[in-house]
Structures are given as structure tokens and as C-alpha cells.
Amino acid sequence: MRLLLVHSFLSAFGIVHGAVTVYGPHVQQPLGSQTVTAPSASYTGAATYDQTVLTPPPVPNPPPPTSFGVQLQTGGAATGLSIPQSGAFFGFSIEFSVVSQVLGLNSSFMQVPFLNLMANLRERAGSVQVRLGGNSQETATLVNSIPDGKSMEKDTVNTSNPTDTPPLLFTPEIIKMMASISALTNVRWYLGIPFYDTSNFQLQIAEVGEAILGDYLIGLQGGNEPDLYSKHGHRPSSYSPQDYTNEFGLLVNAVNADPNLPDKDILIGPNLSGTWEPEQVWDTGFATDYSQSLITLAVEHYPTDNCYAQYGTGTPRNPQDMFPTYLTHKSGQDIVSPYINSTGYAQSLGKPFVMFETNTASCGGFPGLSDSFGAALWGVDYALQMAYVNFTGALFHVGGQSDYYNPFTPPVTNQSTFHQWTIGPIYYSALFVAEALGSSNQSRVLDLGMNGGNEFTPGYAIYENGEPTRVALINFVSDPTGASDYTASISLAGGSTPAQVKVKYLSGSSVAQKWNFTWAGQTFGDAFTSDGRPVGSIDVQTVTCDQANGVCNVKVPAPGAALVFLSDQALEESDPGPTMTFPTTAYTKLHNTATIDPSALATSNGNMGTADWLAGTSQGSLENSASGFARALPSLGAVIAGALLVVRMAYAS
Numbered sequence: 001m002r003l004l005l006v007h008s009f010l011s012a013f014g015i016v017h018g019a020v021t022v023y024g025p026h027v028q029q030p031l032g033s034q035t036v037t038a039p040s041a042s043y044t045g046a047a048t049y050d051q052t053v054l055t056p057p058p059v060p061n062p063p064p065p066t067s068f069g070v071q072l073q074t075g076g077a078a079t080g081l082s083i084p085q086s087g088a089f090f091g092f093s094i095e096f097s098v099v100s101q102v103l104g105l106n107s108s109f110m111q112v113p114f115l116n117l118m119a120n121l122r123e124r125a126g127s128v129q130v131r132l133g134g135n136s137q138e139t140a141t142l143v144n145s146i147p148d149g150k151s152m153e154k155d156t157v158n159t160s161n162p163t164d165t166p167p168l169l170f171t172p173e174i175i176k177m178m179a180s181i182s183a184l185t186n187v188r189w190y191l192g193i194p195f196y197d198t199s200n201f202q203l204q205i206a207e208v209g210e211a212i213l214g215d216y217l218i219g220l221q222g223g224n225e226p227d228l229y230s231k232h233g234h235r236p237s238s239y240s241p242q243d244y245t246n247e248f249g250l251l252v253n254a255v256n257a258d259p260n261l262p263d264k265d266i267l268i269g270p271n272l273s274g275t276w277e278p279e280q281v282w283d284t285g286f287a288t289d290y291s292q293s294l295i296t297l298a299v300e301h302y303p304t305d306n307c308y309a310q311y312g313t314g315t316p317r318n319p320q321d322m323f324p325t326y327l328t329h330k331s332g333q334d335i336v337s338p339y340i341n342s343t344g345y346a347q348s349l350g351k352p353f354v355m356f357e358t359n360t361a362s363c364g365g366f367p368g369l370s371d372s373f374g375a376a377l378w379g380v381d382y383a384l385q386m387a388y389v390n391f392t393g394a395l396f397h398v399g400g401q402s403d404y405y406n407p408f409t410p411p412v413t414n415q416s417t418f419h420q421w422t423i424g425p426i427y428y429s430a431l432f433v434a435e436a437l438g439s440s441n442q443s444r445v446l447d448l449g450m451n452g453g454n455e456f457t458p459g460y461a462i463y464e465n466g467e468p469t470r471v472a473l474i475n476f477v478s479d480p481t482g483a484s485d486y487t488a489s490i491s492l493a494g495g496s497t498p499a500q501v502k503v504k505y506l507s508g509s510s511v512a513q514k515w516n517f518t519w520a521g522q523t524f525g526d527a528f529t530s531d532g533r534p535v536g537s538i539d540v541q542t543v544t545c546d547q548a549n550g551v552c553n554v555k556v557p558a559p560g561a562a563l564v565f566l567s568d569q570a571l572e573e574s575d576p577g578p579t580m581t582f583p584t585t586a587y588t589k590l591h592n593t594a595t596i597d598p599s600a601l602a603t604s605n606g607n608m609g610t611a612d613w614l615a616g617t618s619q620g621s622l623e624n625s626a627s628g629f630a631r632a633l634p635s636l637g638a639v640i641a642g643a644l645l646v647v648r649m650a651y652a653s
């Protein structure tokens with residue numbers, strides 16, 4: 001998006017999707033720069049330094065009832081359930097240009113925190129889906145080698161293209177690194193095929209991707225928000241859904257004609273941004289004409305944007321005013337409503353339907369909101385709502401250092417103080433949802449509409465094989481007095497009441513709290529403190545049920561979310577543990593497919609090649625210096641615990 005950006009250096013990463021970094025003249029970000037250390041004194045843009053804390057909205061008037069029954073149908077009697085969902089439903093999207101900082105430099109130099117974060121999810125869900133792409137995919141060029149030995153680099157010589165985004169050069173080593181990550185953590189990847197030049201498709205990324213990733217490559221996106229192409233100058237103003245469909249046909253032909261692409265039927269589209277209604281594309285015959293080639297249908301959507309703060313364009317939005325709009329079940333419901341017809345349409349064609357890119361707000365999210373505990377609750381409710389209305393996956397975006405919504409953020413590089421990663425609220429949402437759905441691939445989601453459908457106290461039941469196995473209960477109210485804590489009295493209609501249930505809590509002191517939330521008693525700590533492993537003892541509460549009255553009374557604090565496991569088997573299936581550990585003190589061979597050189601595992605603070613892009617200011621420190629990557633901590637026992645995320649950038653119009 002040609003956002004009048006700033007400086008070619010800045011364009012390095014984000015510009016693309018706006019999500020990223022961009023500190024232009026229009027940007028006014030109040031940042032807690034005092035914590036920035038001397039070598040980075042010029043760098044004040046990192047969202048992680050922002051100390052904005054919002055005020056929790058008051059207790060709603062009238063307040064939601066705090067005691068109510070939740071009756072669950074059993075024995076196959078429940079109606080309105082979603083299609084069966086995978087535990088890997090909640091995934092991540094990572095902008096191609098930030099690969100070095102988030103994933104690693106090459107196949108022997110990976111970011112341990114990222115591995116751990118993915119492993120946490122894998123442990124719970126079986127696998128993790130991650131998309132690598134975004135606007136930077138449109139101009140990324142695969143080359144055999146880059147002179148300085150790096151695996152990825154900005155093409156600084158040739159920065160003139162329609163988005164001001166410098167083209168990226170990358171080598172097959174990047175794809176090999178992805179394969180190594182998959183071997184360790186079962187990440188499944190989506191990649192994107194450049195779509196700007198449809199007369200000469202650059203299919204190398206698909207060829208190398210298929211050759212190296214094999215089954216770990218689960219889709220190739222053709223066209224990234226094509227409904228914004230004309231607005232951003234990549235197509236004439238007349239560019240229509242039919243034009244896109246015609247161009248997609250050219251891609252299908254090119255793929256079918258490429259002998260180096262053995263699997264031709266893994267394309268993804270249309271990946272709309274919301275400017276066109278999906279039906280406008282369906283009505284061109286897109287999904288039926290190319291049914292054979294399409295593996296998944298996809299859209300992208302953010303509930304709103306914060307572009308005014310980033311670029312001075314669009315509508316000014318005050319984070320404090322926006323805060324309450326996220327702390328309600330209506331938020332998720334409103335986002336999905338334009339797509340319900342399309343998820344049904346996709347089902348009729350037998351196609352998955354994925355929310356390919358989303359998060360709290362495009363253009364980086366809102367300070368104090370996107371990084372708050374309230375956003376974690378929002379992420380849980382929104383993701384479960386998508387699952388309920390038959391999306392088949394949702395990829396939450398991870399952008400650059402100026403984004404407030406990142407599920408996880410590598411440290412700013414080139415600083416005298418050693419920093420670790422910052423784990424944001426959306427990562428906690430990912431853990432919750434992974435456990436709510438579990439690893440059976442049979443989880444059907446039901447929006448309970450409980451408590452009279454009160455918008456501040458949503459709940460979902462998860463069914464497997466006709467029986468409820470878990471219940472997710474959310475309390476969006478923030479009330480330190482305890483008066484707004486609620487008790488849900490769960491009963492099983494037609495089934496016998498268990499003697500006890502197990503409960504895990506997603507906890508924070510208020511919806512405005514930043515960082516250091518807990519999931520089942522464990523935390524990823526404050527900003528700059530995580531290596532991707534949860535810290536602390538697991539806390540699973542036992543609730544003794546009232547069998548005489550046939551209810552299990554589960555309390556949910558205000559604010560908070562509870563995941564109720566109706567049987568020990570349901571608990572086991574969601575987190576079989578123990579966590580797999582990859583020691584960095586020795587070579588580790590797994591399945592005979594991957595070898596990690598411990599000295600090569602990065603603990604971040606990296607600063608090599610593109611690794612530094614996110615850290616920069618317009619002062620331009622692209623010429624990298626030493627390398628935080630080299631600062632691998634050999635003594636750190638890297639634990640792959642089991643989680644999955646998508647990092648990426650988002651954008652709006």
C-alpha cells in the first residue's frame with residue numbers, strides 16, 4: 001500500500017501491510033523510550049516499550065446475572081454444532097520479510113523461542129499452521145545464493161516498485177529452515193505466489209517449497225487482497241472480481257504447465273480484504289471453475305484499523321473509546337456475520353474456509369488494547385466464534401516491532417541489554433483455543449448463548465462424537481470487587497453428572513493488564529522476558545460436582561476465562577505433556593530428519609541480515625554488526641513445549 005512511506009529503509013518490512021513499523025512524520029506514538037538502552041537510543045518505536053495502560057470499562061449497567069444454569073445436550077441430541085474442527089484451528093501469519101528475526105537465519109540457526117512457542121501448541125493440538133507471506137511475497141525473489149552468504153536480503157539496489165517495498169531476495173535455505181522447524185514442531189506452512197505480474201508468474205517459491213517441504217506445505221496463496229490492488233496502484237481502477245478470477249485462471253494454467261510442480265492442486269484464494277464481498281467472487285465461478293486447483297478458500301479481515309495513528313490517514317480512533325467494543329461477544333459475531341453464507345458455500349464445495357489474516361486492528365493495533373488481557377479474552381471468543389460458524393482455521397497476524405497486537409515479538413536488536421521475547425495476549429488465546437479443541441480433529445463447537453445470551457458472558461461447548469467434552473466460559477467484565485464473578489451451573493441433559501470436573505483458567509488482574517497473564521497458572525512473563533517456554537507450575541483446579549442436584553458449579557472471575565474439562569480423558573487429549581525438550585547442549589536428532597547444532601540455535605537479540613530490519617529507525621542501521629544470534633546461550637535447555645502462532649502484518653484500507 002503505497003502509504004507514502006517514509007524512507008526506503010523503513011519500507012523494508014512492513015510497508016507492505018501497514019502492520020509494520022513505520023515511523024513516519026504522521027506517526028505519533030507515545031513510547032516509553034526511557035527503557036531503551038544507549039545503543040538503541042534512536043529507536044523508540046517498538047510497541048513493546050509502550051507503557052500505555054487503559055482504564056477498564058465500568059461494570060455494565062445492568063450487570064450480567066452472576067448465577068445461571070448451562071444445560072448441555074448429550075447422546076447426540078445437540079443441534080447447531082459446527083463442523084468437526086482441528087486443534088490447529090488457531091494459527092499464525094508471518095510477514096515474509098521478518099522471517100530472519102522470527103524464524104531464524106538458516107536451517108542450522110533457528111530462533112529457539114519460536115520453536116518453543118510452536119512446540120507448546122503442537123503438544124496441545126498436534127500441529128500448527130503458519131502462513132509466511134503478505135505483501136512482501138509479491139516481490140520476493142528466490143535466488144541461488146546471496147553474495148554475503150545470507151539467506152535473505154532486501155534488494156537495496158532495486159527499491160522502486162509500486163508499493164515502495166524493496167524486493168526481497170531469498171535462497172532455498174529459507175525453505176530448508178522451514179522444513180527443519182516442521183521436523184521439530186510439526187508446523188504446516190502456507191506460502192504465497194507473487195501475483196503482481198500475471199504475464200510471467202514467478203513459480204520458484206512453489207517449486208522449491210514443494211520439493212523441500214513436501215506435505216508440510218499445505219497451500220499456496222495466489223493473490224494477496226486483490227480487492228485492494230487497484231486502490232494501491234497495482235491494477236487499473238476498473239479491476240473487478242471477474243478480472244481477478246480471470247487472472248487466477250492464468251495462474252492455474254501456469255501451475256498446470258510447470259513440470260517442477262508435482263502437486264498442482266494446493267492453491268488458495270481469493271484472500272479478500274473486505275473491499276469486495278466474497279459473493280462477488282463466488283458469483284464469477286471462481287470456486288467452481290478452479291475447484292480442482294483450489295485446496296482452500298480464504299478471506300482476511302480486521303474489525304477496524306488504527307491507520308490514523310500510524311499514517312495520519314483515515315479515521316482517528318482513541319484506544320480507550322475502542323476498548324469496550326472488544327470486550328463483548330458482539331465483536332466476534334459482527335466480524336463473522338458477512339462470512340457465514342460463504343462458510344456454508346465452501347462446505348457445499350467440500351473446501352476449507354480460512355480467515356487468513358486477522359487481529360485486533362490493522363495498522364498495528366491499539367496501544368494498551370491490543371496488548372491487554374482484554375485482547376486475550378477477545379481472541380478466545382472471536383476464534384471460537386469463527387470455529388462455531390464453520391471457518392476451518394484462523395491465522396492471527398504477527399507484524400513488526402511497531403505492532404501492538406503481536407502474539408509474540410522478538411526483541412529489538414542491537415541493544416546493550418540482553419532481551420528475550422515478549423509474549424502477547426493473542427498467544428495466550430492460542431493456547432486456550434488449542435486446548436479447547438484438543439487433538440482429536442472431531443471437536444464440534446456450539447455457541448451456548450448462555451446467561452440469556454448476555455454479551456459479556458459468552459460460552460461455548462465442545463462436542464466430540466456427540467458428547468460434550470469441554471466447556472469454555474468467558475467473563476468480559478472487569479470488577480476487582482469480585483461482585484461480577486459468575487458461577488455457571490453446568491448440567492448434562494440426558495447424561496449423568498460427573499463426580500468432578502477439571503478447570504483451567506486464563507487469568508489477569510483486569511482487562512487492562514499488560515503482559516504476565518497466566519494460563520493454568522503458567523505465564524510467559526513480562527515484556528522482554530520469555531524464551532517461549534511457560535514458566536511456573538501448572539494449576540488445574542478440581543471442581544467437585546453436586547451430583548444430588550446434577551450440576552457442576554464453575555466460577556469465572558471478572559475478568560477471566562475458564563476451560564472446563566468434563567472428563568479426565570478430555571483433559572489428557574488437550575495436553576498430554578510432558579513437554580518435549582530440545583537441549584541446546586548437544587546435537588539432537590529427531591526422527592532422523594533434523595539435526596540441531598546447539599551452538600547454532602539462536603536465542604535472539606539477533607542482528608544479521610534482515611534480522612535487524614524490524615529494529616531500525618530511519619537512522620538506518622542495516623549494515624549489521626555483530627550478532628546477537630551468535631549470542632546463543634549454550635546452557636539454555638530449549639524446551640519445545642507446544643504452541644503455535646502466526647506472525648504477520650495486517651492492513652486495512
Ligand SMILES: *[C@@H]1O[C@H](CO)[C@@H](O)[C@H](O)[C@H]1NC(C)=O
Pocket residue numbers: 105106107108109173608629
Ligand atoms: C547459518 O548462519 C550462521 C550465522 O550467520 C552461519 O555461520 C552458518 O554458516 C549458516 N549456515 C548455513 C547452512 O547457511
Ligand SMILES: *[C@@H]1O[C@H](CO)[C@@H](O)[C@H](O)[C@H]1NC(C)=O
Pocket residue numbers: 157158
Ligand atoms: C529492478 O527490478 C525490475 C523489475 O523486476 C527489473 O526489470 C530490473 O532489471 C531490476 N533492476 C536491477 C538493477 O536489478
Ligand SMILES: *[C@@H]1O[C@H](CO)[C@@H](O)[C@H](O)[C@H]1NC(C)=O
Pocket residue numbers: 278279280282283341342345
Ligand atoms: C450466498 O452465496 C451464494 C454464492 O455466492 C450466493 O449465490 C447466494 O446468493 C448467497 N446468499 C446470500 C443470502 O447472500
Ligand SMILES: *[C@@H]1O[C@H](CO)[C@@H](O)[C@H](O)[C@H]1NC(C)=O
Pocket residue numbers: 080081082083340344347388389390
Ligand atoms: C456449520 O455447519 C454445520 C454442518 O453443516 C451446520 O449444521 C451448521 O448450521 C453450520 N453453522 C452455521 C453457523 O452456519
Ligand SMILES: *[C@@H]1O[C@H](CO)[C@@H](O)[C@H](O)[C@H]1NC(C)=O
Pocket residue numbers: 086126439440441
Ligand atoms: C488430525 O488431522 C491431522 C491432519 O490431517 C492428522 O495429521 C492427525 O493425525 C489427525 N489426528 C487424529 C487424532 O486423527
Ligand SMILES: *[C@@H]1O[C@H](CO)[C@@H](O)[C@H](O)[C@H]1NC(C)=O
Pocket residue numbers: 516518523525526
Ligand atoms: C507476574 O506475575 C507473577 C505472578 O502471577 C508475579 O509474581 C510477578 O511479580 C509478575 N511480574 C510482573 C513484572 O508484574
Ligand SMILES: *[C@@H]1O[C@H](CO)[C@@H](O)[C@H](O)[C@H]1NC(C)=O
Pocket residue numbers: 039414415416620621625626
Ligand atoms: C548498533 O548500531 C549502531 C548504529 O548502526 C552501531 O554504531 C553500534 O555499534 C551497534 N551496537 C551494537 C552493540 O551492535
Ligand SMILES: *[C@H]1O[C@H](CO)[C@@H](O)[C@H](O)[C@H]1NC(C)=O
Pocket residue numbers: 017093131133134135190191192221223224225271272273298300356357648649650651
Ligand atoms: C492475504 O492478503 C493479506 C493482505 O495483503 C496478506 O497480508 C495475507 O498474508 C494474505 N493471506 C495469505 C494466506 O497469503
